[in-house]
Structure formats: C-alpha cells, structure tokens
Amino acid sequence: MSEHHNSDERKFRLWMRWLPGIFRKKLEERDDLQKVIGNTGWQFVDNLVRMGIGLLIGIWVARYLGPGPFGLLSFALAFVALFSPLASLGLDDIVVRNLVRDPTTRDESLGTAFVLKLIGGIVSLAAATAVIFVLRPENGLSRALVAIIAAGALFQAFNVIEFWFNSQVQARYVVVARSTAFLFCAGVKVALILGGAPLIAFAWVGTLEFLLGALLLVLVYRSRGLNLRRWSSRLTRAKTLLRDSWPLILSCIVIMIYLRIDQVMLGEMVGSEAVGVYSVAVRLTEVWLFIPTAIYWSVLPSLVEARAAGNDLFYSRLQKYYNLMALLAYLIAIPVMLLARWLVLSLFGSPYEEAGLMLAVMIWANLFTFLEVARSAFFNVMNWNRIYFVTLSLGAALNVLLNWLLIPRYGGLGAAIATCVSYWFAAHGACFLYKPLHRTAFMLTRALLYPKLW
Template sequence: MLNKLAALIQKLSPGLRQVIGNTSWLLADKIFQMGLGLVVGIWVARYLQPTDYGLLTFAITFVALFSAIANLGLGTIVIRDLARDPLGKDETLGTAFALQLIGGVLTLFLTVGTIALLKPDDTLTRWLVGIVAAGTIFQAFSTIEYWFQSQLQSKYTVIANNVVSVCYAGLRISLIQIGVSVLAFAGARLAEVALKALALVVAYRSNGNHIRSWRCSLSRAKALLQESWMLVLSGLAIYIYASSDQVMLGSLLDDTTELGFYSAAVKVSEVFNFIPAIVYQSLLPKFTELKKKDPNIYLQKFQIYFDVMSMLWILVAVPVCLLSPYLITILYGKSYAMSSAILSIYVWAQFGSNFGMARSAYLAVENKLHFSLYLSIIGAVTNVILNLFLIPNYGAIGATIATLITYFLVIVCLNFFFQDLRIIGRMILKSLNFYKAVTRIIKLVQ
C-alpha cells in the first residue's frame, strides 16, 4: 500500500509534490496541536464550568476583535512578496516586524482602554482582557512564519509550534491540578504567545538565518501599508461578522453561561478549520507562480481548489451534525448538554471558512484585495444587526442562525453582485455539484 502511494506521488509534478510535502507538515502540526489543544481545552472547560469558561472566552474574543490592528493585515502580502522576491527578505521581514510591533502596542492600549470604558465596574473582566491583550505585542514575531510559508518550508515552524504546544498544555494541566482561578488561565495564554515567539526565533536561526540582518525601510513600510490598510479594515470587519456573536452574547445577556454553551459548540465545530487554512498557506505561493506561467491552467487549478473545499465541508458537517448530542456529552459532560443543539446547526457554517479561504487566495493573487474590505464590511453590518435582534430573543441559537445567514450572504450571494467576483461565484456553484467536483479532483492526481 505504501509503495503504491509512493509511486503515485512520484508521478505528480515537482511543484505539486512540494505543495503536498509542505501541506503534510502543516497538517501534522495542526492535527497534533488540535488533538492536544482539544483535550486540554475541554479539560479546562469542564474545570471552569460554563460561566467562567464563557468569561474567559469573552476576554479572548474581545481582544481578537482588535487583532487586525496588531498584524496590520500583512500576512498575505508579505508571503506573496517573499515568494516573488526571496532576495529582498531582510528588508521585507524587518519592515513587517517593526510595523507589527507598533501594531501590537497600539492594540494593547486600545483594548485595555475600551474594556475600561465598557465595563468600568467589572474588575475581573478588565484584568482578563488586559492579560490576554499583552500577548499581541509578541505577535510581531509571526513575520518569521511568513518567511517559512513563502518558501514552503513549514517543517521548521511545525517543530517550534509543537514544542510550545506541549509546554502550554502542561502548564494548563498544572493549573487545573492546583485549583487556580480563571485569571491564571489568561496568564497561561500570555505565556504561550511569548514562548511561541522565542521558539520561532530559534527555528529561524537554526535554519541559517539571522534577525540581525533584518532592516526596516520607510519606503517599504509605506508600500506595505498602502496595500494592507484595506486588509486591516477587512480583518476587523471579518472578525466582527465571524466572531461578534461571542462578544455580543457576553455583552447583551446578563451572564456568560449562554456564551459558555455557545463557545463549547463552536470549538467542536471549528476543530477542522485548520485544513482550509493550511491548504491556503501551501497553495498561495504556487498560485502566484502559476498565474505568470499559464493563466488558463491557473484557473482550472483554482476550480479544483474550490472543489476540495466543498468536499471537505460536507465530509465534516454531516457526521458532526448527526452525532452532536453524543459528541458534546462525551467531550464536555452533561453540564454542557445545551451545546448539542447549537453544534448541530453551527457546523453547517463551515462552508464560510472553506470557501472564504479559497476566495481570499484568488483575491490575493489577482491583486483585488479591496473586495475583501467591501464584502467584510457588508458581512459585519449584517451580522451585528441580526445578532442585535436574535440574541435577546433566542440566545445562543439566535447567534448561530445569524452566523449562517451572514456567511451565506457574504461568501456565496455577494459574488454575483460584483463583475470581478462572478468567476468565484461560478466556481462555488460548480463545486457544489459533488459528482463533477470529485471527478475533477481524481483527474488531478491521476
């Protein structure tokens, strides 16, 4: 069996083998981290119980609301530019690092100031948000990941991330055994981000690179910001329409118990989100190269990309929907039983992640990232309005329905309202013909 698989891989083009190799490393990394994180995360949720677990989730999602400012939307642009011009890496990485460091500091002050205004009498929530927000400063070191991703050498960051994951899991387990309060788990999250930054530096140096060689260029910073400012607004808008449900559940309802139920369901549903993310990371550099070589083949391969995303959606959504009561009871216990109904509905929203990542890749390669801003703003406004109406009346179920409606509008319907995006809409519709989608995927590997 292994010999046949090896022979099949050898028949593939060198570029496709490189993509598969890089994706395999990322996949192994995410499976390991997902398994470890899920087990320990569920243990933490059982320990904290729905109310405190909901409170910690609120702090994390509230900080994430401002995360677009910390990374300045540079990820996709930097990976693309490094793939195009590897020799200019020191200037690109140095400038991106400086910009993201400034963004992290701004995010910290903005987040802490905002929560102080919103909840002036809630000391615990303000401390939780402040501790989690401090981690945004260390996100500047994610520029190292951009380099490895652009060169399809993710095995180095995989090793670094796995070491940190083991340390973080051990720390959280120790905190549970000691019997600490919810504040300690926020501190553990901060420690994780700091350790990850250190591990990335070690991985970068061990590969023969030196951070001392980085240089910051004002002209390069202007060029990056000129293109990324739209992605900053887009990232903020994306977060609002993707995660405002959790922030609003924690804000509109009297306590965070409902948010605890909702967060447990979302965590199970989003377990497989790493798959479209790592496929995106591996394919973006290759699509950038392929567009230059053969535009026709490039579009054919993009259709297959959407086909794969469509099949992944169905393969995850159907079994999770049917088994949701058993999954919740086994994983979280009877105290989270209310999460099963939420999960059975929410899991169908995974098409938003799958097709959304594929569309983002197309927009990045085509230099049409401004559409991300338009679509995200529409999605953010839609989701906030729906949540304002549905959450007070239906709680977590209302937030789930709002998410499904918003994703369908933004990811599928709106493509047909923009001339440049209709090709994406057609690709999505074609991919929903599962028979033909499978046929195209099989032809690719034959």
C-alpha cells in the same frame, strides 16, 4: 542550503513510496506539487496536534471552570480578538507574496514587517484595555483578563519569521517552534487544573505561549544560518506594505467582527453562562479550521506561479482548490451534525447540553468558511483586496444585524443561525452582486453542487 534541500527531497521520496502507483506517478512528474503536499503535511501535523491535544485540554478546562467562568474567559478571548487586526496589520499574505516574487528582499521585508507589527501590537493592547475599561468599569476580573490576553500581541511581531518559511514552502521549521510552545503550555494548563488554579491563571498561560513561541521561532531562524541582525526597516517599504495591506487590515477587522462579535454580543445581551455554552459549539466547529488554513499557505505559492503562467492554468487550479475545500467541508459537516448532541454530552457534560443544537446548525458555517479561505487566495493573487473587504463588510454587517434580531429571542441558537447565514453571504452570495466576481460565483456554485477533484 543545498544539503538541506537534498535531505528534504530524500525524506519526501521515502514516504512517497508508500502511495498507490497512480498517485506516485503523478507526484514524480510534479516537483511543485511534491513541495505543496509535503508542506501541507507539516501544517497538518502541527494542527492535528493542536486539534487533538487542544480540544482535550479545552474540554478539561471547560469542565473545571464551569459555564460561567468559562464563558467569561471566552468573552475575554473574543473581545481581544476584535482588536487583533491592529497587531497583524494584514501583512501576512502581502509579505509572503512579495517574498515568493523576490526572495532577495528577505531582510528588508521581514525587518520592516517586524517593526510595523510591534507598533501594531502596542496599539492593539492599549485599545483593548481602554475599551473594556469603558464597557465594564465595575468588573475588575473582566478588565484583568482582557489586559493579560491582549499583551500576547506584543510577541506576535516575531511571527514575521513564519512569512519567510511559508514563502519557501518550508512549514516544518515553523511547526517545530509552534508545537513545542503549544505542548509546553498545554502541560502548564494541566498543572493548573490539578492545582486548583484560579481563572486568571489560564489567561497568563495564553500569553506565555506567545512568548515561548517567539523565542523558539528566533532559534529556528538562526539554526538555518539566518540572522535577525541583518534585518532592516525602510520607511518607503513600510509605506508600500501599508498601501497594499490597508484593505486587508480593514478586512481583518471585519473578519474578527463576524467571527467573534456573536460571543461579545451574547455576553452583553444574555450573560457569561450563555457565552460558555455557546463557546462549546464554537470550539467544536472551529477545531476543523486548521484544514483550510494549512492548505491555503501551501497552495498560495503555486497559485501565484500559475497566474504568471496564464489564465487557463490559474483558473483550472483554482476550481480544483474550491472543489477540494467544499468536499472536505461536507465530509466534516454531515457526521458532526448527526452526532452533535452526543458529542457535546460525551465531551463536555450535561451543563453544556444546549450546545448540541447550536453545534448542529453552526457546523454548516464551515462549508462557507472553507470556500471563503480558498476565495481569499484568489483575491490575494489578483490583488483585489478592496473587493475582498467589501464582501466581508457586507457579511459582517449582516451578522451583527441578525445577532441583534435573533439573540434576544433565541439566545445562542440565534447566534448560530446568524453565523451560518452571514458566512454564506460573505463567501458566496455577495459574489453575485458584482459583475467581475460572477465567474467566481459560478465556480463556487459548481464546487458546492459537484466538488469534482479529477
């Protein structure tokens, strides 16, 4: 293990030589910051590959299928996403946090989480399939798409391997596995387009990516001298994990509601073609969400350590984290808003032209999403999962209400407006309603108005 560590340190110092002197000096004095930046770099590489190639393939698929079939596929993906919390069980942050605090529990923690997620995947598949049969009893294609896509949850149980590498700030091993699976399946999608494949084939590719990703994660885990056979599961640990995570399970359900309910409601209230056009705006908005996610997983261990050291250091790092998220969101939102119509026409073509105005509005939801991701790290470290659930629930309820009011009159544009307003409320506005969160509310306000980094 020490040889791997020394090799990683040498690689980090090699690229650090290319940084300006002032930044290099700061990094040389902070081993923890070096690990965070190096880990974030790997996360960015993975997500940049996904963003670039995924967007190109997504554009090609959208052009190939057209708004109607593409909307039906998007509807199925959004519908399955509503049930995904039953598979994830909100364990990601909890297990990573526990492994940071006590790495010696690795085998028992991962083994127990694996069993829980496998059971959750089975429940998720059964629930999604049953509900779509009730909602669309006469639409065989919709039912088939949902069943195929939902089956991918079974293989996501192996994602617990990522928890260990994230807790050790070693994202590169996860990146290798995930990127390989993604690139292979991207090639399969190209072959399907060139071969004139039917819509349902693209659903199968999504499940294939989960399967291949699981196999590669196992290989990477074993290559590090670790053994899945040492995993064990204990009922007492399972109860402890679920006791900590049940608010997060509910929170994940709420998150999926306000992330995906707009597409589901649009599909039920307007139709598949409207979902196809709206999904283009969603895709161009969400393509940036790898940024807060990558930073989150790299910053979380340092926030856990800062909290243990004292409140001054903890809140100082937290404010800088909020400021960074706000600044990055502004740098994305302003140019995308100005170029929205041109981007849609250039990338997706005239059949999706109406998505331009939707994108110009929806891109501002990213500002609040970035801050919400950062705020969730604060809640995780403080173990305020119940408060997190309440704020998200209020945002989701507002989202459903606004969609119900605005979609009949404004269609996809109404859904975009509902998204922005509800995201702001969940991330920022709700903090003013609860006294223990007033400090957080003012910290977020400062980040929105003056995102100073130094």
